[in-house]
Amino acid sequence: xxxxxxxxxxxxxxxxxxxxxxICPDGIYVDVTxxxxxxxxxxxxxxDEEGHLYSFDQDEDAERNIVNDDRFTFVRSNxxxxxxxxxxxxxxxxxxxxxxxxxxxHHFDDSERGFSxxxxxxxxxxMNKRAGMTAAEVVNSYSEERLADIFYLYGELKNSRKxxxxxxxxxxxxxxxTIGDFLEIVxxxxxxEREKKELAKVFQALRIEVNQEMEAxxxxxxxxxQALKPGGRLVVITYHSLEDRIVKNVMKTGNIDGKAExxxxxxxxxxxxLVNNKVIVASEEEVMRNPRARSAKLRIAEKR
Numbered sequence: 001x002x003x004x005x006x007x008x009x010x011x012x013x014x015x016x017x018x019x020x021x022x023i024c025p026d027g028i029y030v031d032v033t034x035x036x037x038x039x040x041x042x043x044x045x046x047x048d049e050e051g052h053l054y055s056f057d058q059d060e061d062a063e064r065n066i067v068n069d070d071r072f073t074f075v076r077s078n079x080x081x082x083x084x085x086x087x088x089x090x091x092x093x094x095x096x097x098x099x100x101x102x103x104x105x106h107h108f109d110d111s112e113r114g115f116s117x118x119x120x121x122x123x124x125x126x127m128n129k130r131a132g133m134t135a136a137e138v139v140n141s142y143s144e145e146r147l148a149d150i151f152y153l154y155g156e157l158k159n160s161r162k163x164x165x166x167x168x169x170x171x172x173x174x175x176x177x178t179i180g181d182f183l184e185i186v187x188x189x190x191x192x193e194r195e196k197k198e199l200a201k202v203f204q205a206l207r208i209e210v211n212q213e214m215e216a217x218x219x220x221x222x223x224x225x226q227a228l229k230p231g232g233r234l235v236v237i238t239y240h241s242l243e244d245r246i247v248k249n250v251m252k253t254g255n256i257d258g259k260a261e262x263x264x265x266x267x268x269x270x271x272x273x274l275v276n277n278k279v280i281v282a283s284e285e286e287v288m289r290n291p292r293a294r295s296a297k298l299r300i301a302e303k304r
Contacts, residue, residue, distance in 0.1 A: 011038030012293045013237055016280050017098060018042045020235045020300040026050035027095030030086075030227075032079035032220060033057065037065040039098055040072070047071055054089065056082065058128040078128065080216035083223035093229035099220065100237045102292060103207070120180040125203075125210045135206045139176050144168045154214075154242065155205030157198065163189060204240070217243055221250045225271050228303040234272065239295045244279075251301040272301035 017039065021029065025048040031040045034057035043053050044067060052071050057063075058078040066074045075085050079099065086094070123136040139147070144164045151160035163186060170176065170185040183199075190198040208214060224234055234251065238244035249258035254271045261269045280300075282293035 010290045010292075011036070011042070012100060012102060012290060012296045013280065013282055013286070013298045014038060014042060016298055017100070017235050017237060018046070020275065020280075020298065021096040021098060021233045022302075023047070024051075024095055028091060028093075029053050030082070030094050030097045030224075031055040032082060032097060032224075033100045034062050034065070034074065035059075035100070036062070037067060039100060041067060043098070044069060044071060054085070054091070054094075056085070060129065078216055080212075080219040080223075082220050083226065086223075086227055091227075094227050094232060095229060096233040096235065097224045097228060098235045099224075101217070101243050102237065102239045102296065120178055123177065123179050123182055125207045127211045132212075133210060135182075135210050136175075136177055138206060138209055139167055139182065140171050150209045151202065151205045153205075154208040155201035156241075157201050157205070159189060163202070208242075214242065214246070217246055218256050221247065221256075225250065225254065225303075230303055232303045233275070234301045234303070236299050238297050238299070239292075244297055244299075247299055251299055271304055273304055275300035275302055 021043070023029065023043065023046045025046065027047070028051070029043050029047075031043060031053060032055075034040055034055035037055070040053060040055045047053065049071070052073070054073045054075055056075045056077055056079045058076065060076070063074070063076065066072075073089065077085060082097075086092075123134065123139070125135040126132050133141075138150075142150070144167075147164035147167060148160045151157045151163050157163060166185055166189060167176070174181075176182050176185065186199070186202060187195065221234075228234060236247045236251075238247055245258075246256055249256055251272050251274060252258060252270065253260040254269070263269055276299065280298035282290075282296050287294045
């Protein structure tokens with residue numbers, strides 16, 4: 001295994017998240033974000049011969065990290081299809097589901113994938129290289145209004161309208177193909193002191209749109225709610241406020257909007273019981289070892 005593969009993905013909040021799953025040795029578990037396999041390997045270490053783990057990842061690069069174990073099944077798919085594949089494998093209920101929603105350092109470090117503004121290369125950003133629109137297709141084909149909405153909603157950029165306007169004007173002269181092309185257009189809109197932070201938001205917004213991350217997350221959470229057996233655990237690590245808000249709402253109320261339904265007597269009807277009312281964050285020691293852990297928030301809920 002080369003150095004690149006070893007650093008594919010350093011698991012964040014590894015002990016806290018796997019402890020939070022409250023693993024039963026003969027249980028059935030799902031890791032919907034396999035990546036480098038760090039969380040999956042820890043789950044497998046706590047299962048006996050009767051237990052089983054299904055791990056999802058849509059990225060073909062993740063297949064290099066597949067575990068050779070009879071108790072393990074790898075599913076090459078987006079986790080939004082969790083319900084479909086559990087049915088395919090005749091799994092009616094599971095004991096726990098884990099989701100680590102962070103983008104792997106492997107993706108940011110691969111110049112060919114187009115996730116980072118540190119390199120030049122194709123403006124791609126697809127997690128699944130076999131399907132979907134690239135970031136270049138988004139910036140070259142979306143209307144100015146739609147682009148502005150994406151940058152505002154997914155990047156929380158205050159100058160989203162100006163950003164969209166500049167992109168539309170530039171693409172009328174020549175197509176935006178590479179990261180270099182894109183940076184040449186948008187960099188002048190940001191002051192040097194905040195340039196990296198603002199560009200990170202721009203790239204985040206495009207990545208979320210390209211991979212339909214918010215829609216996929218909503219579908220996965222609803223599927224997880226249905227798939228978990230009573231007492232089963234849903235364990236989710238988030239990295240930005242958009243996804244964290246969705247996860248928190250589902251865990252608290254059972255729906256995306258966070259509007260709790262009440263019965264005739266005013267009792268809140270929710271499918272989950274919160275295991276940790278306060279989010280769990282990484283220790284200073286972990287952040288020192290793994291800077292991407294700085295923004296991680298761990299939420300755990302138990303199916304009623």
